[in-house]
Structures are given as structure tokens and as C-alpha cells.
Amino acid sequence: MTTTAPEAGRSPAPERPRRPGRRPLTLRRRESRAGLALVTPTLLVVVAVIGIPIVWTVVLAFQRVRLATLRKTGLFGELTLDNIDRVLHTPGFADTLWTTVLYSVGGTAGSIVVGLAAALAVRGPFRGRTLVRASMLLPYVAPVVAMTFVWQVMLDPQLGIVNDWGKRFLGWDQPVPFLSQESTALWTVIAFEAWRYFPFAFLFLLARLQAVPGELEEAARVDGATPTQRFRHILLPQLMPVIALIGVLRFIMTFNKFDDVYLLTGGAAGTEVVSVRVYQFLTARTDIGAAAAQAVVLAVVLLVFVAIYLRFFGARREA
Amino acid sequence: MDRDRIETVSLRWLRRLVIAGFLVVTLLPFWYMLVLSVRPIERLLLEPGSLWVPFGELTVATYAEVLKSVSDGGQGFLTFIRNSGLVALAATALTLVIAIPGAYAVSRLRFFGRRQVSALFLAVYLFPSIVIAIPLFVVFTRAGLRGSLTGLVLVYISQTLPVSVYMLKNYFETIPISLEESAAIDGAGRLGIIRRVSLPLAAPSVMAVALYDFMIAWNEYLFALLFLVDRPDRWTVSLGLSLLADGVEVPKTVLMAGSVILTLPIVVLFFAGERLLTEGLTSGAEKG
Numbered sequence: 001m002t003t004t005a006p007e008a009g010r011s012p013a014p015e016r017p018r019r020p021g022r023r024p025l026t027l028r029r030r031e032s033r034a035g036l037a038l039v040t041p042t043l044l045v046v047v048a049v050i051g052i053p054i055v056w057t058v059v060l061a062f063q064r065v066r067l068a069t070l071r072k073t074g075l076f077g078e079l080t081l082d083n084i085d086r087v088l089h090t091p092g093f094a095d096t097l098w099t100t101v102l103y104s105v106g107g108t109a110g111s112i113v114v115g116l117a118a119a120l121a122v123r124g125p126f127r128g129r130t131l132v133r134a135s136m137l138l139p140y141v142a143p144v145v146a147m148t149f150v151w152q153v154m155l156d157p158q159l160g161i162v163n164d165w166g167k168r169f170l171g172w173d174q175p176v177p178f179l180s181q182e183s184t185a186l187w188t189v190i191a192f193e194a195w196r197y198f199p200f201a202f203l204f205l206l207a208r209l210q211a212v213p214g215e216l217e218e219a220a221r222v223d224g225a226t227p228t229q230r231f232r233h234i235l236l237p238q239l240m241p242v243i244a245l246i247g248v249l250r251f252i253m254t255f256n257k258f259d260d261v262y263l264l265t266g267g268a269a270g271t272e273v274v275s276v277r278v279y280q281f282l283t284a285r286t287d288i289g290a291a292a293a294q295a296v297v298l299a300v301v302l303l304v305f306v307a308i309y310l311r312f313f314g315a316r317r318e319a
Numbered sequence: 320m321d322r323d324r325i326e327t328v329s330l331r332w333l334r335r336l337v338i339a340g341f342l343v344v345t346l347l348p349f350w351y352m353l354v355l356s357v358r359p360i361e362r363l364l365l366e367p368g369s370l371w372v373p374f375g376e377l378t379v380a381t382y383a384e385v386l387k388s389v390s391d392g393g394q395g396f397l398t399f400i401r402n403s404g405l406v407a408l409a410a411t412a413l414t415l416v417i418a419i420p421g422a423y424a425v426s427r428l429r430f431f432g433r434r435q436v437s438a439l440f441l442a443v444y445l446f447p448s449i450v451i452a453i454p455l456f457v458v459f460t461r462a463g464l465r466g467s468l469t470g471l472v473l474v475y476i477s478q479t480l481p482v483s484v485y486m487l488k489n490y491f492e493t494i495p496i497s498l499e500e501s502a503a504i505d506g507a508g509r510l511g512i513i514r515r516v517s518l519p520l521a522a523p524s525v526m527a528v529a530l531y532d533f534m535i536a537w538n539e540y541l542f543a544l545l546f547l548v549d550r551p552d553r554w555t556v557s558l559g560l561s562l563l564a565d566g567v568e569v570p571k572t573v574l575m576a577g578s579v580i581l582t583l584p585i586v587v588l589f590f591a592g593e594r595l596l597t598e599g600l601t602s603g604a605e606k607g
Binding site for chain 2: 298
């Protein structure tokens with residue numbers, strides 16, 4: 001690797017005899033070498049376990065590969081557009097993509113709105129605040145398998161508490177199979193998403209709220225602004241950049257999400273998101289080419305969304 | 320009463336209500352899990368809406384069943400705990416060994432490509448893991464690494480590295496550079512400076528990163544599912560619980576005991592290191 005250190009051009013004087021390799025390195029170059037040496041293990045792992053697989057997925061997306069024929073196919077086997085073509089025209093793929101978008105938008109918006117409400121409520125000091133704040137982070141840190149399992153049991157038509165209470169206190173005639181009927185499954189999954197990830201928004205919004213200078217609100221209060229007006233015109237504008245950032249991050253993460261949907265419904269009842277579909281192709285059908293093609297479509301769609309968003313967001317910032 | 324007064328008073332009450340509501344909504348599932356794990360399944364079927372354990376119903380037979388090995392008629396969670404613990408500890412230790420020098424370099428040293436490293440990490444962090452999973456599944460199948468815990472550790476290291484480096488880097492940047500310079504004048508080499516000066520000062524941040532890495536590795540599901548599903552003796556707690564929950568043979572109360580076993584270490588670790596963790600993750604966020 002060539003170094004761009006500016007010293008390379010300045011040293012040494014022309015008449016001095018050159019003794020390659022013996023000249024002591026400048027501090028700057030030593031620093032550069034040390035930096036590269038220290039960061040190399042990190043880069044190696046990231047490139048080997050993440051970088052190469054990403055490139056490989058793209059290659060696989062253009063090959064005809066099944067798990068059974070894997071040994072025969074090399075890395076640079078015959079390339080074909082079949083997979084992409086097949087995937088785009090398979091019935092169900094468009095639905096899956098649409099479900100993924102709904103799920104991502106719903107989950108993102110839900111978690112931000114709930115997180116904002118939580119952050120505003122916990123903003124001022126009160127007794128036991130630290131404990132309350134820590135408890136509110138629990139859904140986010142607890143293992144996803146345990147949380148989905150508890151939700152499944154709570155929502156179970158036979159032995160779940162929700163249906164029992166619904167029948168006893170809300171007068172439901174029939175138990176509602178929340179996770180297995182089309183009309184409720186996607187909403188339930190979105191609600192789970194909002195429940196599990198609101199702490200993420202809460203944490204960052206609270207940190208930002210704490211940094212809003214007190215004088216601003218004080219001044220507005222002296223001018224006669226009521227609490228809701230102060231929120232609307234003082235706090236919200238201050239929070240907007242953070243909300244926008246959380247929005248992108250959560251959208252991306254929800255769009256890629258596999259665990260939550262797979263564990264809650266297995267992709268049944270109209271909740272099949274792209275990640276779950278890719279997994280089904282990979283394991284149940286062992287159609288690696290098609291799985292890779294769908295994963296690539298997922299990544300591309302995501303990139304397009306983020307690019308559009310950044311464009312709007314970037315433009316607003318300049319104004 | 321003017322509008323300001325009305326709003327102030329009603330918002331004060333609304334706020335208390337909202338806090339109470341949030342506590343119920345976040346804690347109820349955990350409480351429900353705990354209650355179900357100590358009730359016999361017959362009682363649960365008769366009385367599914369109960370949120371406490373009636374006197375005399377309390378049982379720990381569920382825990383005994385879930386922990387006992389399969390050959391003794393249990394569900395073998397002790398083995399799962401051992402697997403999860405081994406994988407999570409190994410992943411945490413190795414991530415720290417790799418991330419500390421990396422984070423130090425990114426925060427302190429000027430080298431070719433330094434700025435790109437951070438961008439690369441953000442991209443990696445946000446990339447769909449299912450995309451990475453496909454070739455890894457293929458490679459591991461081919462290399463016979465499927466069913467090996469070593470492969471899983473490798474994947475977990477790569478998954479936790481970006482955030483680990485980011486958190487450590489932020490902390491290293493707050494350490495005054497003059498401390499390192501005086502150590503350098505006293506004749507310490509680069510590694511000596513990291514080991515004797517920066518690392519002791521960054522101890523809280525290292526703890527936070529260790530906690531984060533451990534929790535991610537302990538909770539992880541997708542890669543464990545892809546690599547270990549055919550090998551019940553290698554299942555992690557997460558994987559074991561989800562696969563047993565798919566069937567109908569194991570009573571829900573026994574599985575609830577399993578979820579408590581899965582969740583408890585994380586909750587304990589989280590409350591022990593809550594301040595460290597939240598500060599580590601949000602540092603820099605308040606700047607906007």
C-alpha cells in the first residue's frame with residue numbers, strides 16, 4: 001500500500017547519499033504504520049466475515065446454485081440473470097416487499113412516537129426516576145426469543161391472558177387469534193416492534209432533551225407560551241434532527257429484520273417480510289441462487305429508500 | 320383559570336398516568352413470564368388470566384424439568400447454558416482484543432484510510448445480516464463448520480466489532496493526549512502507552528463494551544439457527560427455547576422457566592451496568 005504522507009516528497013536532500021531502508025522513519029510515518037498495524041485485525045475480520053460474503057451474495061444472485069449442486073459450482077461459474085428475473089416475477093414477491101415496507105414504516109413510526117412520549121414523561125426529576133428509566137429499556141435489551149415467546153403465550157387464544165381478559169372485561173365473544181389471522185397478524189407484529197424498540201428512540205431523545213438549554217423554555221414561558229406551545233415551538237424543533245436520524249436508523253434495521261417476524265408468526269398470515277422469505281428459500285427450498293437474488297433486491301431497495309431520504313433530509317438542512 | 324394553568328395541571332396528572340402506563344406495559348410481560356414459570360400447567364389451563372401465583376400452587380418442578388438433561392427426561396437447558404456462555408464469553412474476549420487496538424488507532428493515529436474506516440463500519444452495521452448469512456451458510460456447509468461453535472464465535476465477533484470500536488473510540492478521544500505524550504517522553508512505546516495509560520483510563524468504557532458484546536452474543540438468534548439447527552447438543556439457550564416452543568410436546572410453563580433462564584442473566588447484567596451502557600451508546604448524541 002502506498003502512503004500519502006507529504007514527507008515523501010520533501011526528504012531527503014539530493015546530494016546526500018541514499019541508503020534505502022536505513023533512513024529513520026519520520027514520526028509521522030511511524031504513526032501511520034502503527035495505525036495501520038493496530039487497525040488491521042479489525043479490518044481483517046470485518047472484510048473476511050462481512051465484506052467477502054456481501055460480494056459473494058451478489059455473485060450467487062447471478063448463478064444457478066442449489067445446495068445439492070454446490071460442490072460443482074465455482075465462485076466464477078456461469079453468470080445468468082435467471083434468478084433476478086425469476087424472483088421479480090414469482091407471485092408473492094411483490095406482496096412480500098409491500099409487507100416489508102408497511103412493517104418497517106409502521107414499526108419505525110410506532111417506536112418513535114412511543115419513545116417520544118416516554119422521553120417527555122421521564123424528562124423531569126421525580127423519585128425513582130433512574131429505576132423507571134432502566135425498566136423502560138428492558139424490552140430492548142432482553143433476548144428476542146424470550147420476548148416473542150412471552151407475547152405468543154400472552155396472545156394465545158386458549159391459555160393467553162389477553163384473550164382471557166378480553167372475554168371477561170371487554171365482552172369479546174370469541175378469542176382473537178392475533179398472530180394467525182390475516183386481519184390482525186401484521187398489526188400485532190408492528191405493535192411488537194413498537195413495544196420492543198421504543199427504548200431505542202427513548203434513549204436518544206432523552207439524551208437530546210436533557211441538552212436543550214433551560215433558558216429557551218424559560219424565556220418562552222415568560223412570554224406566555226403554554227406547555228403544549230412550548231413543546232410545539234421550542235422542544236420539537238430542537239428534537240427534529242435526532243428524530244430524523246433515529247427514523248433512518250430504525251427504518252433500515254426494521255427493513256432488515258428477521259428474528260422478530262420469524263419467531264412471532266414464521267411469516268404466516270400475511271406477515272412474510274423479505275428476510276423471512278430469503279431464509280425459507282435458503283433452508284426449506286435450498287435454492288441458494290434465488291435466496292441470494294432476493295437478498296440483493298432487499299439491499300438495493302433499501303439503498304434506494306435511504307438515498308431518497310437523505311436527499312430530502314440533506315436539502316432541508318441546507319434551507 | 321387560564322389556558323396555561325389548565326395545561327400545567329392536567330399535564331402534571333397526564334405525566335404520572337403515562338409513567339405508570341409505561342411501567343405496566345414494559346414490566347408486565349416480564350412479570351407474566353415469571354408467574355407462569357412457577358405455576359403447574361393444569362392450573363394455567365383452568366385459570367389463564369391470573370397474574371399472581373395462588374398460595375399452594377407454587378412449584379419449581381418446571382425449572383427442574385427444563386434444566387435436566389434429555390437422558391434424564393428433561394429439556395437439557397444446562398447444556399444450552401454452557402454453550403451460550405462459552406460462545407458469548409469467547410466472542411466478548413476476542414472482540415475486545417481486536418477492537419481495543421483498532422479503536423485506539425482510529426481515535427489517535429493518523430493513517431491512510433482512517434476516515435474511511437468509520438464509514439465502512441457504519442455501512443457494515445446497517446447492512447442486512449440475511450445478506451451475509453447466505454454465503455456464510457454456503458461456506459460453513461462446505462467446510463463442515465456447520466454445527467461448530469467456533470464458526471459462530473467468528474460471526475459474533477464481526478457483528479459486534481463496529482459498535483465496539485465506535486464506543487471505545489469515543490471514549491479514547493476524551494482522554495487528554497498530553498498523558499500519552501508524557502508517557503512517550505518517558506520512553507514508553509506505542510503498545511506500552513495503550514496498555515499502561517489509555518486502557519486503565521478507559522476501563523469504564525471497556526466494561527460497557529464487554530457488557531454490550533456479551534448481551535448481543537447471548538441473545539443472537541439467526542446465525543445460531545442457521546449453523547446449529549441439526550446439532551441439539553450444540554444449541555444455545557435462545558435456539559433451544561425457540562425450537563422447543565415450535566412443538567407442542569413441552570408444556571408452556573416449562574418453556575417459561577426456560578425463558579426466565581434465558582432472560583435473567585441479561586437483566587442482571589443490564590441493571591449492573593446500566594449507566595455505563597447508556598452513556599457509552601448515547602455519548603455524542605446530545606450534540607444533535
